[in-house]
Amino acid sequence: QVxxxxxxxxxxxxxxxxxxxxxxxxxSVSSNSAAWNWIRQSPSRGLEWLGRTYYRSKxxxxxxVSVQRRIIINxxxxxxxxxxxxxxxxxxxxxxxxxxxxxxxxxxxxxxWGQGTTVTxxx
Amino acid sequence: xxxxxxxxxxLSASVGDRVTITCRASQSISTYLNWYQxxxxxxxxxxxxxxxxxQSGVPSRFGGSGSGTDFTLTISCLQPEDFATYYCQxxxxxxxxxxxxxxxxxx
Numbered sequence: 001q002v003x004x005x006x007x008x009x010x011x012x013x014x015x016x017x018x019x020x021x022x023x024x025x026x027x028s029v030s031s032n033s034a035a036w037n038w039i040r041q042s043p044s045r046g047l048e049w050l051g052r053t054y055y056r057s058k059x060x061x062x063x064x065v066s067v068q069r070r071i072i073i074n075x076x077x078x079x080x081x082x083x084x085x086x087x088x089x090x091x092x093x094x095x096x097x098x099x100x101x102x103x104x105x106x107x108x109x110x111x112x113w114g115q116g117t118t119v120t121x122x123x
Numbered sequence: 124x125x126x127x128x129x130x131x132x133x134l135s136a137s138v139g140d141r142v143t144i145t146c147r148a149s150q151s152i153s154t155y156l157n158w159y160q161x162x163x164x165x166x167x168x169x170x171x172x173x174x175x176x177x178q179s180g181v182p183s184r185f186g187g188s189g190s191g192t193d194f195t196l197t198i199s200c201l202q203p204e205d206f207a208t209y210y211c212q213x214x215x216x217x218x219x220x221x222x223x224x225x226x227x228x229x230x
Contacts, residue, residue: 037219047167047210047221062217065124098166108214109157109172116166 002026004099004114012093012121018086022099022114029075029082030055033104036082038073041116042095052102053082089121125149125213129222135230136201144196144225146211151191155215158187158196161224162207170209171196203229 008020022036029036035054041047051063053073063071072085086093097117100110126149136142146156154174159167169178171187174194184205186197198205206229211222 046223047212049219049221052217052219064218100166102214106169106176107155107157107173108219109169109178109212110159110167111169111172111178113166113168 002101002112004101004112006097006099006114006117008097008117008119010118010120012089012119013123014090014121015088018084018089018093018097018119018121020084020097020099020117020119021081022083023079023081024101025080027101027112029080030077031103032056035102035104035108036073036075037100037102037110038082038084039098039100039110040093040095041098044092045095048095050084050086091121093119094121095119124218125152125216125220127211127213127220127222129209129211129225131225132223133226133228135228137230138201138203140201141197141199142201142227143198144209144211144227146189146194146196146222148192148194148213148215152213152215154190155213156187156189156194157212157214158185159210159212160205160207161210167210198227201227 005023035052037052038050070087099114101112102108156174158171161167175187
């Protein structure tokens with residue numbers, strides 16, 4: 001059974017860096033047909049895809065334009081996890097953050113999700 | 124970006140009813156269309172991928188159809204646990220985008 005376990009702080013100060021991790025069990029972060037995503041959800045923005053990392057003989061990343069200058073998603077094969085780093089946060093980054101798995105055979109539908117982390121940006 | 128527009132935004136129905144939710148893409152996305160159900164306080168759950176492929180464990184009263192720009196999610200014979208919010212999502216091209224959601228409420 002595949003599980004994604006998120007961890008990270010729930011409160012971040014404005015202008016600082018939001019850092020979350022997503023530990024993967026029951027699957028391989030290096031799978032040649034999977035993609036590992038970060039999504040956030042807020043009342044004002046709805047469900048917003050932030051980016052993904054995936055391995056196809058080498059590592060690739062795709063990022064949403066809205067955050068691409070501030071975001072880094074990294075895989076960590078030794079720990080079987082992915083991480084999200086979002087720099088220079090503002091109150092508009094307040095949201096529930098999710099990691100999710102997607103597979104090519106499933107049209108990259110996100111079939112396994114983390115439990116979600118509520119992140120508040122406030123001083 | 125590909126815009127996804129769902130209708131209606133909210134819907135009231137009764138147990139046993141048949142309901143249809145539509146999703147329109149701003150450009151053709153072939154069948155790279157997925158449907159999710161989200162209950163309050165929970166992560167979204169993938170119901171249907173590739174426009175019509177029911178995920179394992181999802182009841183057969185859920186069905187999806189469409190291709191190109193127009194898609195539908197149909198729930199036949201609504202059950203109490205089906206009252207939730209539903210989202211469509213396109214994965215044809217990045218950035219991956221979601222519809223704004225359809226809230227299904229009990230009449």
